[in-house]
Amino acid sequence: MTLHVMRHSHASRLLDGGMSVLEVQQQLGHRHLQSTTVYLHADNKASSRKAAGILNG
Known part of the structure; x- marks a missing residue:
């Protein structure tokens, strides 16, 4: 594992x-901000669960 991978x-x-x-x-x-x-790497499953929780109240 490289430092670059750890940073990501x-x-x-x-x-x-x-x-x-x-x-x-x-x-x-x-x-x-563009550097950040x-x-x-957003977790699509996590963001989908979060969106569902917001929309479903």
Whole structure:
């Protein structure tokens, strides 16, 4: 496992854990949000469950 892979995993886990993209940006020390979005891999199942929970009240 490389440092690069660990950084991707860390960013994704923070996002999945409920941190906002801006909070993840701050944690990674990025000046530009676009740099942070490269590291984020959204979990489609998790986002679908979250959307369903919001829409179903």
